[in-house]
Amino acid sequence: MTGISTPSIFIFIAGFALGLIAALILRLIQAKTAKELATELFQESESKRKSEIEAVLENMKASFGSLSLDALSKSTEEFLKLAKAKLESEREVGVKELDAKKVLIDQQLQRMGAELDNVAHLMQELEKDRIEKFGALASQLKTAGEQTAALAQVTTTIKEALASTKARGQWGERMAEDVLKLAGFVEKINYLKQKSLEGTTSRPDFTFLLPNNLKLNMDVKFPLDNYLKYLETQSEVDKAKYRTAFLNNAKARIKEVTTREYINPDENTVDCVLLFIPNEQVYAFIHEQDSSILENGIKNKVVFCSPITLFAVLAVIRQAVEHFALEKTSREILSLLGGFKKQWDEFTNKFEILGKRIEDVQKEYAALITTRRHQLEKPLNKIELLRTQWGLTGPSEGDRDAEV
Numbered sequence: 001m002t003g004i005s006t007p008s009i010f011i012f013i014a015g016f017a018l019g020l021i022a023a024l025i026l027r028l029i030q031a032k033t034a035k036e037l038a039t040e041l042f043q044e045s046e047s048k049r050k051s052e053i054e055a056v057l058e059n060m061k062a063s064f065g066s067l068s069l070d071a072l073s074k075s076t077e078e079f080l081k082l083a084k085a086k087l088e089s090e091r092e093v094g095v096k097e098l099d100a101k102k103v104l105i106d107q108q109l110q111r112m113g114a115e116l117d118n119v120a121h122l123m124q125e126l127e128k129d130r131i132e133k134f135g136a137l138a139s140q141l142k143t144a145g146e147q148t149a150a151l152a153q154v155t156t157t158i159k160e161a162l163a164s165t166k167a168r169g170q171w172g173e174r175m176a177e178d179v180l181k182l183a184g185f186v187e188k189i190n191y192l193k194q195k196s197l198e199g200t201t202s203r204p205d206f207t208f209l210l211p212n213n214l215k216l217n218m219d220v221k222f223p224l225d226n227y228l229k230y231l232e233t234q235s236e237v238d239k240a241k242y243r244t245a246f247l248n249n250a251k252a253r254i255k256e257v258t259t260r261e262y263i264n265p266d267e268n269t270v271d272c273v274l275l276f277i278p279n280e281q282v283y284a285f286i287h288e289q290d291s292s293i294l295e296n297g298i299k300n301k302v303v304f305c306s307p308i309t310l311f312a313v314l315a316v317i318r319q320a321v322e323h324f325a326l327e328k329t330s331r332e333i334l335s336l337l338g339g340f341k342k343q344w345d346e347f348t349n350k351f352e353i354l355g356k357r358i359e360d361v362q363k364e365y366a367a368l369i370t371t372r373r374h375q376l377e378k379p380l381n382k383i384e385l386l387r388t389q390w391g392l393t394g395p396s397e398g399d400r401d402a403e404v
Contacts, residue, residue: 172220173205175278179307180206183314190321197267202260208314210270211321217262218274218305223249227282247290254297263301272301274313280306 173193185191185208192207204217226249230242253275262273275297277283283306286293294304305313 172222172276172278175307176206176218176220176276176310179310180314183311183318185314185318190318197261197264200261200264202262204260204262204273205276208317209321210317213268215267215269216272216274216317217269218276219257219260219262220276220278222275222277222282223253224279224282225249227285243289247286247293250286250293251296254293254300254302257302258300272303274305274310275302276305276310278307280308282306283309 180191187193190209192209194203194205195207196203205220206218208216208218210216223246226242226246230239230246233239233242257273257275263269263271277286283304286304297304303313
């Protein structure tokens with residue numbers, strides 16, 4: 001293919017311009033006016049320029065079009081080859097990367113599947129545990145409801161039972177016995193129950209046996225009617241009335257105990273008596289409402305005891321008994337040690353005499369095996385020497401007969 005080069009185009013344009021200048025000069029020669037000449041020249045030049053430019057453009061389009069098509073086809077082929085090679089390379093790399101990513105994705109999917117299985121298993125376990133715990137909770141709630149109902153029934157029964165004076169006395173005795181067992185006391189060894197005092201009609205509920213044949217009496221009966229009414233009523237006026245009545249009952253109980261000869265020197269009792277209150281709440285109520293009652297009791301040698309304070313008193317009593325027993329046992333041990341020392345001294349004396357006698361025997365034995373033996377061996381040695389001189393070195397006739 002042939003085409004017009006860029007320098008030829010420039011030369012053509014320059015020649016075209018010179019032609020226009022020559023035409024302009026001819027117009028001037030024809031004596032036209034400058035304005036007309038300019039107008040005509042402009043119009044002609046414009047028309048020619050347009051036509052020539054269009055021709056040039058058409059020629060350039062044709063030339064450049066053929067060149068660009070060839071170049072484009074060649075470059076397109078090269079580009080396609082290069083693109084194909086590049087695409088193949090990229091495709092192989094992409095396939096490899098895709099395979100690698102697929103492996104990673106498969107691994108992730110497997111891991112996610114395992115995790116989902118674990119989560120599903122955990123959810124099943126949680127659901128199973130929830131069902132079990134819900135069932136256990138329902139069972140516990142049912143049991144708690146039953147126990148609450150039973151406790152309410154027991155409370156009602158206790159309340160009805162405590163309305164009786166005899167029942168309250170039995171309840172107090174039972175509470176006291178529980179405390180005694182907890183403290184390690186044994187009946188007829190550490191205490192006596194319902195033992196009448198000699199020479200009187202009084203009979204304390206418990207009599208504790210102390211060292212040196214001393215005794216400590218305790219009464220467990222206590223009035224609770226007005227206290228129960230105080231708890232039941234909702235009226236403040238009635239509460240105040242029953243509170244006052246209950247505190248007066250406690251004061252009267254102190255006087256009653258002091259008149260029963262629980263403190264009796266002829267019976268070797270200590271100089272006080274215990275008054276057991278079988279409920280910590282009642283004991284605290286008396287202390288909070290009128291602490292002077294407890295102080296007045298101590299002045300009258302009556303010591304109020306709740307279950308906890310009774311345990312403390314019993315602990316002191318038991319420690320005193322153990323110390324007394326230990327002291328008594330220590331004295332017996334010291335007495336036995338004195339007798340043992342006397343016998344030991346006699347034993348050592350006899351042993352020394354025996355040692356001296358053994359020493360004398362040893363001396364006699366040493367004399368026998370040394371001096372006496374040497375003295376006896378002297379004549380025997382002389383006799384043996386004579387026998388040797390006489391040629392009688394063999395055994396004697398008597399010795400031969402003995403051998404035969």
